[in-house]
Amino acid sequence: MDDMDSVKLLVVGEKSVGKTSFIRRFVDDKFTLETKSSVCMNYFYRRIDIDEDNELLVHIFDAPGEEEYKFFTSLYYKSVQGIIVMYDANDTSSVEDMQQRIKDIKQKILSDTVIIFVKNKIDVDGKHGAEIMIEKLAIENQITRMSVSCLTGQNVEATIRKVIEEIVNRKRKLREEWQPSNVRDKSEPPKMPKKRTYFKLMIKRILKKL
Ligand SMILES: Nc1nc2c(ncn2[C@@H]2O[C@H](COP(=O)(O)OP(=O)(O)OP(=O)(O)O)[C@@H](O)[C@H]2O)c(=O)[nH]1
Ligand SMILES: [Mg+2]
Numbered sequence: 004m005d006d007m008d009s010v011k012l013l014v015v016g017e018k019s020v021g022k023t024s025f026i027r028r029f030v031d032d033k034f035t036l037e038t039k040s041s042v043c044m045n046y047f048y049r050r051i052d053i054d055e056d057n058e059l060l061v062h063i064f065d066a067p068g069e070e071e072y073k074f075f076t077s078l079y080y081k082s083v084q085g086i087i088v089m090y091d092a093n094d095t096s097s098v099e100d101m102q103q104r105i106k107d108i109k110q111k112i113l114s115d116t117v118i119i120f121v122k123n124k125i126d127v128d129g130k131h132g133a134e135i136m137i138e139k140l141a142i143e144n145q146i147t148r149m150s151v152s153c154l155t156g157q158n159v160e161a162t163i164r165k166v167i168e169e170i171v172n173r174k175r176k177l178r179e180e181w182q183p184s185n186v187r188d189k190s191e192p193p194k195m196p197k198k199r200t201y202f203k204l205m206i207k208r209i210l211k212k213l
Contacts, residue, residue: 007174009060010167013079015104016089017097018068021123024153025089026065029163034153041067044079051163061163073107080111085166089121090137092150098133105144115177117169119147121162126152 014022023041027033030049045065050058064083066076080086086108090097101120108118120141141148149165151158 007059007171009062010085010170011062011064011083012085012087012163012166013064013066013076013083014087014089015066015076015108016068016087016121017091017094017100018070020068020089020091020094020097021153022068022089023065025087025121025123025151025159026063028153028156028159029063032156034156040069041065042069043067044076059167061167077107077111080108080116081113083116084170085117085119086112087119087121087162087166088146089123092122092124093127095133098136101137102140105140105146109144115170115173117166117173118144119149119162119166119169122148122150123153125150125157126154 014026016022018040023038023045024034026047027035030047044067047063047065049061049063051061052058064079066072066079088101088104088108090101105118112118120137122137138148140146147165147169149158149162151162153159
């Protein structure tokens with residue numbers, strides 16, 4: 004997994020969409036219908052196996068969904084490598100919230116931060132009337148969409164792994180972009196200036212010292 008040994012993720016979204024349930028399912032593989040609304044930023048972690056020899060420490064911040072915490076939550080955008088924007092499969096009101104949130108996130112994140120949309124509660128047999136708008140928002144912003152159920156656990160682990168995979172790919176891509184011919188390869192010695200320029204430079208330095 005590249006040179007990463009840990010990754011920081013943040014889960015945001017409207018109140019009651021299931022952010023805490025999602026993290027609890029991932030961290031402890033537990034679920035309860037009676038949850039308390041989060042009133043501060045909570046922190047969780049879990050180590051996951053990447054392959055036979057390597058593991059990755061996943062730090063996850065669980066944001067409170069209440070409107071009044073939005074600014075406070077946005078202070079974390081720059082500190083994480085992945086932001087999971089969650090919405091409720093059966094609640095159309097979260098679409099407007101997502102549009103505003105994406106605008107705000109995009110203004111505040113670093114260039115290598117990955118955003119992912121996660122539709123939760125797919126176990127409930129309802130229809131999300133705003134799915135087309137969410138799809139449009141995702142396409143416009145090149146954001147991957149995943150669907151999960153914290154109640155059954157369906158796709159929860161796969162979603163976290165997907166975010167991590169995208170973070171690694173994004174890092175690789177940015178690293179490649181930063182390897183053009185104008186960026187000097189540090190393994191090579193610096194090129195000496197042309198002879199005349201070099202002597203001029205040396206004389207200047209000696210004169211400076213006098
Ligand atoms: N049926 C169903 N219910 C879910 C699912 N995930 C969460 N819930 C329920 O939705 C309610 C809210 O879940 P929370 O995890 O507390 O939601 P939250 O987004 O953390 O809410 P805030 O902390 O207030 O922002 C709880 O009653 C959960 O049991 C799911 O996948 N399916
Ligand atoms: Mg919560």
